Amino acid sequence: MIITSIKNLKERIYSSTTIVNVLLTFGARILKAITILVLMILAAKYFGPDGKGIITMALFLPDFLYFMLHLGLGNANIYFISSNKEDEKIAFNNTFWQGLFLSFISITIILVLKQIKPDILGVGFPNEILLWTLVIVPFSFLETFFENIFAGKQEFRIFNSIIIIDRILLIIAMIVMFVEFKINLLSIIILVLVNLIVQVVTYFIILAKRCGLPNIFNINISYFKKAINFGMRSYLACFLCYLVLRSDLYMLSIMKGVKEVGLYSVATNFIDAMLLLSASASAVIFPLISKDISKSIYYIKKFTSWISLISLGIILITLIFGSVLVQFFFGNQFISSVEPLFILLIAMYFWSLLSIVTQFFAANNYPWKAVLIWIPGIILNIVINYLWIPKYGMLAAAWSSVLTYSLTFFLHLILLKKYQKVHLKELLLPFYNLK
Helix, strand or coil, X not given: CHHHHHHHHHHHHHHHHHHHHHHHHHHHHHHHHHHHHHHHXXXXXXXXXXXXXXXXXXXXXXXXXHHHHCCCHHHHHHHXXXXXXXXXXXXXXXXXXXXXXXXXXXXXXXXXXXXXXCCCCCCCCCHHHHHHHHHHHHHHHHHHHHHHHHHHCCCHHHHHHHHHHHHHHHHHHHXXXXXXXXXXXXXXXXXXXXXXXXXXXXXXHHHHHHHCCCCHHHCCHHHHHHHHHHHHHHHHHHHHHHHXXXXXXXXXXXXHCHHHHXXXXXXXXXXXXXXXXXXXXXXXXXHHHHHCHHHHHHHHHHHHHHHHHHXXXXXXXXXXXHHHHHHHHHCHHHHHHHHHXXXXXXXXXXXXXXXXXXXXXXXXXXXXXXXXXXXXXHHHHHHHHHHHHHHHCHXXXXXXXXXXXXXXXXXXXXXXXXHCCCCHHHHHCXXXXXX
């Protein structure tokens, strides 16, 4: 009886810690989004559409380069550290030099492409700002790679607290600069760079105290091979996932033009904001179940069912207030964005569930089946968009997302059932998992 009570107490403490980690991660991501929003509003107000476009591309480039060339090494760190298969010191040493090497490759590619096509980032993009933007790249790689190490140790409070403090300081600095000083676009980029350097250096100092300074002559080749083996499968899955998410915007731009994209992007911006909670939960659950595979399906059911319930609540609120919110934030000229927003709520629901379910496969060494299962959704998305967008525009893109996301979710569910006994109702309704 006493042993059972102790186990139940431990379970409750562990569960409450997990909830705190999810909320803290969610808070940090929300603050990141608010920081970008504040920056974009100030840039639009002081520099107009051209200046806002330049800032947008400058912030987009480092993130895009990381996405294209991270090779899944960050996810590999989470997996191997959380499952106690590798030492934190080895991961830190390898990660530091891998981050620098991959960022060097990224910068080289952009500089070469710049020589071949001078307007690669758009007509009129200043060379000086491009060069400073490229300085951001290595810190962008190291930022995420270091956060993955903390995540692997399930030390979410450390790096999320640093992110929150860092972003609050950045918002304050931006407002002071815009109000008190005469600034230009370059000074904004430098401010973002300095803020990121402070964050990365803070991470580096904490990890260096634990693991020692990185040594280029002490790179662990064995760990690198294992990280690449796991990371490439994770990377391909993320890449295919990205195609599912963003191919509709690209095809909409080609077939209907930028105005239609602008209207549709209002709907997708709302949906992206709604997905922050499920994204935060998935970031926490990956190292959690990697640490204890035997309880993976328990946590998958628990997280997915609660995300399902919360998503249904978000859908209901959006159906009631969505039209008012669109007009309040963007004006009456964007009222036509409401219809695709309502359609995308269905897609958002399935994507929220999917983002949790996929963590089961990630924590189980990402089998190739879980990578290739994205392909039917990509094909369906492209075919439907190709056939419907010319006639129905952004509504076609929205319904394509609904069909694609739901198909991909159910395919993952079928694959999940081959590994674990699970019923759909257990993933949709929390009270089926009460014990």
